[in-house]
Amino acid sequence: MAMTVGELAKRAGINLETVRFYEKQKLLPEPERTGGGHRLYTDADVERLRFIQSAKAVGFTLKEIRVLARLREEDAGASCEDAMELARRKLAEIEDKLKQMQSIRRMLAGFIAACPEKDLGHCQVMQGLEKVAAKDT
Amino acid sequence: MAMTVGELAKRAGINLETVRFYEKQKLLPEPERTGGGHRLYTDADVERLRFIQSAKAVGFTLKEIRVLARLREEDAGASCEDAMELARRKLAEIEDKLKQMQSIRRMLAGFIAACPEKDLGHCQVMQGLEKVAAKDT
DNA sequence: TCGGAATCCGTAGTAAACTCCGTGTGTTAG
DNA sequence: CTAACACACGGAGTTTACTACGGATTCCGA
Numbered sequence: 001m002a003m004t005v006g007e008l009a010k011r012a013g014i015n016l017e018t019v020r021f022y023e024k025q026k027l028l029p030e031p032e033r034t035g036g037g038h039r040l041y042t043d044a045d046v047e048r049l050r051f052i053q054s055a056k057a058v059g060f061t062l063k064e065i066r067v068l069a070r071l072r073e074e075d076a077g078a079s080c081e082d083a084m085e086l087a088r089r090k091l092a093e094i095e096d097k098l099k100q101m102q103s104i105r106r107m108l109a110g111f112i113a114a115c116p117e118k119d120l121g122h123c124q125v126m127q128g129l130e131k132v133a134a135k136d137t
Numbered sequence: 138m139a140m141t142v143g144e145l146a147k148r149a150g151i152n153l154e155t156v157r158f159y160e161k162q163k164l165l166p167e168p169e170r171t172g173g174g175h176r177l178y179t180d181a182d183v184e185r186l187r188f189i190q191s192a193k194a195v196g197f198t199l200k201e202i203r204v205l206a207r208l209r210e211e212d213a214g215a216s217c218e219d220a221m222e223l224a225r226r227k228l229a230e231i232e233d234k235l236k237q238m239q240s241i242r243r244m245l246a247g248f249i250a251a252c253p254e255k256d257l258g259h260c261q262v263m264q265g266l267e268k269v270a271a272k273d274t
Numbered sequence: 275t276c277g278g279a280a281t282c283c284g285t286a287g288t289a290a291a292c293t294c295c296g297t298g299t300g301t302t303a304g
Numbered sequence: 305c306t307a308a309c310a311c312a313c314g315g316a317g318t319t320t321a322c323t324a325c326g327g328a329t330t331c332c333g334a
Contacts, residue, residue, distance in 0.1 A: 004331095006280065017323055020283090025321090036330045038281055054237040059196035062321070068241070071248055084249060091245045098238055100191040101231060104205070108228045111208055112221060143310065153311085154293055162291090173300040175311055199291070 001042060002032070008041040012049035019049070027052055027066055048073075058097060064090075138179060139169070145178040149186035156186070164189060164203055185210075195234060201227075 009016040022028045028048060032040040051072060055065045071087055146153040159165045165185065169177040188209060192202045208224055 004280075005282095015323065016281090018321085021322065034330080036281085037283095038330065051241075055241060056321095057196050058234050058238045058241065059194050068245075072244055074248070087245050087249050091242065091249065094238060094242045094245065097195050098235070098242065101195045101235055101238065104188075104192060104195065105228065105231045105235065107209055108205075108224050108231065111211070112224050112228065141310075142312095152293070155291085157312085158292065171300080173311090175300065193291095 002040040003042070005039045005041065008045055008049070011046045012053070014049065014053070022049075022052065022062075025062055025066070027062060027069060058094075058101075139177045140179070142176045142178065145182055145186070148183045149190070151186065151190070159186075159189065159199075162199055162203070164199060164206060195231075195238075 003011070005019055006016055009019050012019075019028065023030065028045065031045070034040060048069065051069060052065055055068055056062075060068065067086065068090060071083065071090070074083065140148070142156050143153055146156050149156075156165065160167065165182065168182070171177060185206065188206060189202055192205055193199075197205065204223065205227060208220065208227070211220065
């Protein structure tokens with residue numbers, strides 16, 4: 001059930017040092033320890049890290065995620081006005097991001113759809129984009 | 138029709154220095170200049186900056202946005218395999234982000250929905266969250 | 275029990291994305 | 305024409321988010 005920090009990092013797919021960093025940043029609660037001081041984690045911590053990764057991927061800062069993560073694990077029964085207000089604000093932010101994302105998606109989909117679907121031969125205009133993509137993507 | 142860098146920055150809602158920074162980073166093309174060397178921009182540049190802001194908001198890096206922006210303004214007729222391939226990869230990334238975002242949205246919506254909707258009196262459990270939110274949101 | 279792998283911790287270094295500064299020149303209202 | 309303000313530029317400084325280092329334990333399998 002319990003796992004070491006190395007194990008946790010591997011399962012969440014992040015650097016071990018990052019786990020300690022997140023702990024300092026209060027994104028992770030202080031974990032249990034062995035007698036010798038080694039950290040002990042549970043599956044809930046893996047989930048929490050995955051949530052953090054998701055939130056990061058969609059553009060939230062660690063500061064914002066600290067708040068989101070707290071909401072996420074809060075017992076809903078214990079909610080109050082302030083938390084609700086915060087949740088509503090964050091929800092509005094997310095809907096906004098969703099719209100922006102959908103607009104970018106439309107743009108990309110449109111680009112792809114506009115492709116002649118034929119004559120996919122040699123390209124002069126956009127040659128070199130491949131190299132760019134290799135480095136930048 | 139043409140505007141100065143200060144005007145552009147104001148319209149796009151970003152810092153003037155950031156405009157110059159983006160130019161260095163090749164996110165903006167080198168603009169026309171006045172006789173004295175001052176930059177001159179058009180509405181298309183405002184649009185481009187707004188696109189960059191959106192892409193940033195949903196978690197893309199400047200490197201990635203450089204590529205996206207190029208796709209965005211490319212004449213679809215000039216497309217080729219490489220560009221298509223790139224567009225498809227980016228589209229997949231975006232669909233992935235969309236899913237993560239929707240999952241976060243569900244989580245928040247769930248939190249809000251679970252609210253008792255009554256007894257929104259004084260809160261003991263989550264007091265202090267307001268202050269956190271004020272600083273962090 | 276013993277030795278190599280894993281962890282501990284604080285601190286330093288890195289990369290990305292700005293943001294500010296100072297000095298000097300361009301622009302424009304009055 | 306000239307003051308006040310905007311802009312040009314290079315370079316330094318800042319913030320965010322890691323990532324690496326290194327010497328000192330701790331853990332654990334043979």
